[in-house]
Amino acid sequence: MFTSDTMNQFFFSNPIFVTITLWALKSIWPTNFKKIIPAVFFSLKLLEKLLEVLWILLDNNHTQTYKKYQLERSRLAVKTIDSETEDYILNANQTEYCEHLREKFLIDTPELHFEDVTIDSKETDIPAERFPGIYHVISGKKYKRDVVSFHVPYTGDINLLRYRPANRFTLSGSFNINTIGNALIFDYINFNDDAEAIKKEYDTHVGQMIGIYNYLKTDCEEFNNALLEYVNSVFNRRKEHLLKKKDLLVAIGVPLKHKEGLTGTFSIPTPKTREKITVKPIVTAKGFEPEPTLNIENYSIILKLINDMGKNFERMPSIYVGKHEEDLRDHILMMLDPNFEYGSASGETFNKSGKTDIQLRYNSSVVFIAECKFWDGEKSYFKTIDQLLGYLTWRDSKTSVILFVKNKDFSTVLMTVKEVTKNHPNYLSEKRANDETWYNYIFCLPTDRNKEIRMAVQLFHLP
Secondary structure: OOHHHHHHHHHHHOOOHHHHHHHHHHHOOOHHHHHHEEEHHHHHHHHHHHHHHHHHHHHHOOOEEEHEEEEEHHHHHHHHHHOOOHHHHHHHOOOHHHHHHHHHOOOOOOOOOHHHHEEEEEEEEHHHHOOOOOOOOOOEEEEEEEEEEEEEEEEOOOOHHHHHHHOOOOOOOOOOOOOOOOOOEEEEOOOOOOHHHHHHHHHHHHHHHHHHHHHHHHHHHHHHHHHHHHHHEEEEEEEHHHHHHHHHHHOOOOOOOOOOOOHHHOOOOOOOOOOOOOOOOOOOOOOOOOOOOOHHHHHHHHHHHHHHHHHHHHHHHHHHOOHHHHHHHHHHHHHHHHOOOOOOOOEEEOOOOEEEEEEEEEOOEEEEEEEEOOOOHHHHHHHHHHHHHHHOOOOOEEEEEEEEEEEHHHHHHHHHHHOOOOOOEEEEEEEEEEOOOOOEEEEEEEEEEEEEEEEEEEEEEEE
């Protein structure tokens, strides 16, 4: 195949072409020929680059950019979410499912280990057309020459180097990839037994490749870093659409027809060839019944009111001195109750198997639960979380653990909470903290990993 490399080799490495060009120029400007030689060679190099650019624009292989590959991968993620059944989307543990998709569609960024390069050589039949012009060879025949090969180990998807980086134009375009096993191969024909020339040619090609390679690594990292947020947004969009549809059907007032033949579980997808196997979350529920939930905006308002009251405790010691958990809880209730429908905030009410310190109800459904406790170490902290989760039914998804810390070394307690929370068996993930004493997490119910619980942990220093 006639490529940009062979085109450049024909025009600029062919002594006959160069000689004819110089003879023609000498005939045109015989008196000033020596003066224009530097300009001639500069013009030839400029023409070489222009031809290279033209070839990149015309060559279909070079027009395959990483951007196209990335868009196709994003479409596959969307297609996967859209292919799930309604019941799966409405009942699945979103954190685990989206993490599964992130692992599935992560780009396996190639890593080139130039520091571990090795070298060997072998005798190979070389076509006459690849020989420099100074050799007397017959067109169409092949001649044996040594080929020096540099083996650069790699990991990841080496085929990504075939793509041109997204949003960047480079004269090098992409690369023809030649691999053996897990090594990238650079071959050089030994025409002149010139080790320095071969090494220089290798270094030149490596320098060109590193530029493309670094751009592609940046593109891959940007895609991978944004992938989890992207699949979450797609998941949320579909889930919200399904919830609105169900709300519409309920509003019509006609009994809903239940679908038959729904499967109870969902199989594990076929593992990828990568080392890490991702497991798709299993959903055992056969249907979804919409229930009242506290929206995230109101949840944030409640947490901020609690935080404001806790900060007042810290500023005014007379409020908490000699007080017990119940007394401090009552102060928080006095702040919450006027901000919601009368009677919605209550103390020591019952829900499921135990009682809780603070509840907010919507009609008969509990939509927010909080536990107020004095800090007494990691074991007591985990017991508080277990107690809170034990109060919850599947309808309850918004919670808060309110911790009053008497320890003088408050920073050590904060560090302990951050370090140990993820060790709880029902912990799923950590969300962005609101400040240094207010952390946000996602937990699951002990009886159902598909039901996520938002849990804020708010600490206040009351020495």
